[in-house]
Every structure is written in structure tokens, then in C-alpha cells.
Amino acid sequence: MDRKEIEVDIKVPNQTRYLSLIGRIGEDIAKELDRYDGDRDMLAYHINLVLTEAMVNAIKHANANDPDKMVHVYINITDQDLLIRVFDDGQGFNINSIPPPDFDQLEDRGRGIFIIKQLMDTVKYEKINGGNMLEMTKCLRCCP
């Protein structure tokens, strides 16, 4: 069977009610990936989760809960990897300056970026076109 690239480009209002919709799209796509050798259900959960975490970051922090703004999510899947980009137009931050959670200190917050970094193979956050882009990739075929 000829394997085709999958591309999803979607914009939703800057509201948490859309988390489940976007998460489910990512999850459903991951479940269909017959090219993936690992645990597909686990991958699907992880994609749902990183999409949710990245969107929450955009909605609450970058876009400051402004319901009139939009969150732009782009997903691209090739034979080799799965790429997710989440765009926002906030101030931005240095993703490398965010420390991992202190496991001895019980904080309510501060686990989102850690989860993304743990579950994805590459993560970067950079300025682009006056806004910011969180880009995450997961290798589907490039595992040693």
C-alpha cells in the first residue's frame, strides 16, 4: 500500500473547551499509524496529551485566556516522524529556562513542559512571524 503523508491544519478559538477535540484528532490519527512499530495505543495517548499540554500553554499563558484569539495547530505525519506545531501570539518564553519539576516539592503546577519533553523526541519553542511556535516531533521509524 502506498503510504501517504497526513497533514492537519486547524484553528480553534482560544478556549479550553476545544482541548478534547484537538486531543482526539491527534489520538485518532496516531491509532491509524500502521507504520509505527511501538505501542500504538500508548502513542495515541501521548499525542493527545502533548497536544493538550501545548494548547493549554498557548491558551492560558501565551494568549492570556483571551477568548477572541485563536490557537493554530498543525500536525504533519510522514513515514519517518510525527510533527506537531502549536502557534500562539503571546510574549513567548525560553523553553530551556523552565526547570523540571522538583519531585520533593509538591507543586500544583509546572509539569506541562516536563511531560512534553519526556514524551517527544525533539521540542523547541521559537519566535515566528510576530508570534511563537512550539514544535514537537516524535520519531516513528528512527529509533535505534
Place this chain on the structure above:
Amino acid sequence: MLIIFVKEERLDAHNSNDLKGKMQELFEQGKKNILVDLTDIRFIDSSGLGALVSGFKNAISHQGSLKLSSLQPQVKSMFELTRLHRVFEIFGSTAEALENF
């Protein structure tokens, strides 16, 4: 002891504040020991975990306790990833929790 059955498929940034507020309200009303049953929860994000951590800390400050039961495997794996399985007392079922409370 009081059991909260979270009747949602997802516990995320959209609804976790409701649970956080509910637990806070119960502790302030003088309830001491709360068990949160997560049977229906298929998906939890960092905000959902944060709400439960908040409840746990609230319990301690009210000399009470907050325990969890019936975690689905992928939900449990999120507790392991964030090391929170070392913090919470987690039971396989509400029945098991009731025997051990």
C-alpha cells in the same frame, strides 16, 4: 469517608478547577477523608494532576487525607511519569480503598 466519583472521560485544564474547588469546599466543610475514584477517567493532563495535588495538600492542611482509586493504566502511567505515584496512596478499587482507609 467521602468518595468522589469523577464522572468525566477527561480530567484536563477545562474541568480540573471544578474538581479542585469541590475538594476545597468539602475540606472546608470539615470533611476529613476523601477518596477520589477515577474509574471513568480515560485521560488526565498536568492540570488534572495539579488539581489532585492541590486536594492532597488541602487535605494535609485540614488534618485529613486524600486517596485515589481505580486508575486506568494510562492514567496511572501519568502518575508514574511525574513521580506522583510516590505521593498518593492509590487503590485498585473503591472496595479495596474502603478496607484500608
